Amino acid sequence: MRRLLIVLLLIAIGAGAITLLAMRDPGQASLSWGDWHVQTSLAALLGIAVLAMLLVGLILRLLSLLLRAPTLWRQRKARRRQERALRDLTQGTISLIEGDWRDAEQLFKRHTDDAQGGLLWLIGTALAAHRQGASARRDDALRLAEQRFPEASQALRLLQAELLIDEERLEGALSHLQALHAEAPRQPHVLRLLTELHRRRGEWEAVLQRLPELTRLRALPEERLLNLEEDAVEGRLTQLGKEGREAVNAFWNDLRRSLRGRERLIAAHARALAAAGDSDAASGLLLKTLRERPSTHLASVLARLQPAQPKPALEAVEALLQRYGEDSPLAAPLHLFAARQAWALDLWGKARSHVEAVLAQAPSAEAHALLARVLEREGHREQALEHALKGLAQNAV
Numbered sequence: 001m002r003r004l005l006i007v008l009l010l011i012a013i014g015a016g017a018i019t020l021l022a023m024r025d026p027g028q029a030s031l032s033w034g035d036w037h038v039q040t041s042l043a044a045l046l047g048i049a050v051l052a053m054l055l056v057g058l059i060l061r062l063l064s065l066l067l068r069a070p071t072l073w074r075q076r077k078a079r080r081r082q083e084r085a086l087r088d089l090t091q092g093t094i095s096l097i098e099g100d101w102r103d104a105e106q107l108f109k110r111h112t113d114d115a116q117g118g119l120l121w122l123i124g125t126a127l128a129a130h131r132q133g134a135s136a137r138r139d140d141a142l143r144l145a146e147q148r149f150p151e152a153s154q155a156l157r158l159l160q161a162e163l164l165i166d167e168e169r170l171e172g173a174l175s176h177l178q179a180l181h182a183e184a185p186r187q188p189h190v191l192r193l194l195t196e197l198h199r200r201r202g203e204w205e206a207v208l209q210r211l212p213e214l215t216r217l218r219a220l221p222e223e224r225l226l227n228l229e230e231d232a233v234e235g236r237l238t239q240l241g242k243e244g245r246e247a248v249n250a251f252w253n254d255l256r257r258s259l260r261g262r263e264r265l266i267a268a269h270a271r272a273l274a275a276a277g278d279s280d281a282a283s284g285l286l287l288k289t290l291r292e293r294p295s296t297h298l299a300s301v302l303a304r305l306q307p308a309q310p311k312p313a314l315e316a317v318e319a320l321l322q323r324y325g326e327d328s329p330l331a332a333p334l335h336l337f338a339a340r341q342a343w344a345l346d347l348w349g350k351a352r353s354h355v356e357a358v359l360a361q362a363p364s365a366e367a368h369a370l371l372a373r374v375l376e377r378e379g380h381r382e383q384a385l386e387h388a389l390k391g392l393a394q395n396a397v
Contacts, residue, residue, distance in 0.1 A: 241275030
């Protein structure tokens with residue numbers, strides 16, 4: 001457009017110059033060729049020359065357009081194809097997010113043979129097929145992508161492993177991730193997925209072994225790493241509870257002090273000791289911690305334990321009740337633990353007193369059931385039945 005304006009401006013200037021020249025002196029021009037002879041003014045001859053030049057230029061322009069027509073047609077067709085591909089990509093992505101996975105797969109599959117962006121279309125097809133549970137179509141799309149784009153092989157295998165984990169096909173995912181880890185041992189996402197795989201399989205020792213590397217590479221946010229570490233320690237303690245007290249304590253003593261002070265892990269340690277058959281050590285650990293700091297969670301864990309020697313446990317928990325008072329949120333679980341120890345010692349009056357305190361603060365099916373047993377021992381059968389029914393009703397809720 002700019003070039004056309006310049007040409008028109010030059011023509012206008014030229015025409016103006018010729019007009020001014022003709023007005024002052026039109027001049028004469030004579031042309032002859034054989035018997036052919038023409039006489040005209042100089043201005044007319046110049047005008048004819050300009051028109052001839054314009055005509056020749058126009059003809060040359062038309063010829064150029066005709067010669068370039070196939071190329072221009074191909075370019076226009078390619079632009080239309082790109083515009084359609086962009087529309088399909090946008091709509092396919094929206095459909096994938098909105099859950100219309102069948103529509104998304106159809107839109108992506110239209111372009112899987114495109115030379116440009118073929119990898120993107122194949123990945124989109126695989127994701128849409130995966131969401132529909134069509135694992136065969138998903139694997140076919142990823143396999144085709146790896147054949148066509150070998151430079152993206154690692155990323156595609158990583159994606160396939162992630163989708164297999166999502167599908168709970170953990171063995172298949174493990175083989176992919178082990179191969180990828182051998183090729184790229186410091187690849188953060190490979191380590192993240194391997195750790196997640198170990199977590200889902202309950203391989204807590206393997207998770208703990210991965211944590212230092214994840215921390216060095218900053219592969220996960222700090223809060224996520226701390227939560228994962230707590231999950232792994234708790235899970236490992238649960239496993240070791242089946243192996244015995246020595247295994248539980250050996251693992252616990254190897255932990256750093258900051259971990260051993262976490263409330264959640266202290267509770268897990270106590271449960272593991274109880275599972276290993278040492279309920280006295282479990283309740284002793286919780287009672288000791290509760291003397292140092294109040295914790296409703298630890299008191300609730302304590303309430304579920306039954307030590308082999310209930311007398312010292314009863315004395316210790318009654319001392320805690322005096323220390324924290326009846327208004328404390330710890331009172332109800334501590335009273336429940338005390339009631340159970342009194343029951344084990346055949347101290348019916350004391351057991352009844354403690355369990356009634358529980359029911360006054362936080363009624364529970366367990367407290368009603370315990371009071372029913374105490375009342376039955378004392379000969380109050382109707383009251384015992386009433387509390388037994390209340391306990392059943394609360395369980396049903």
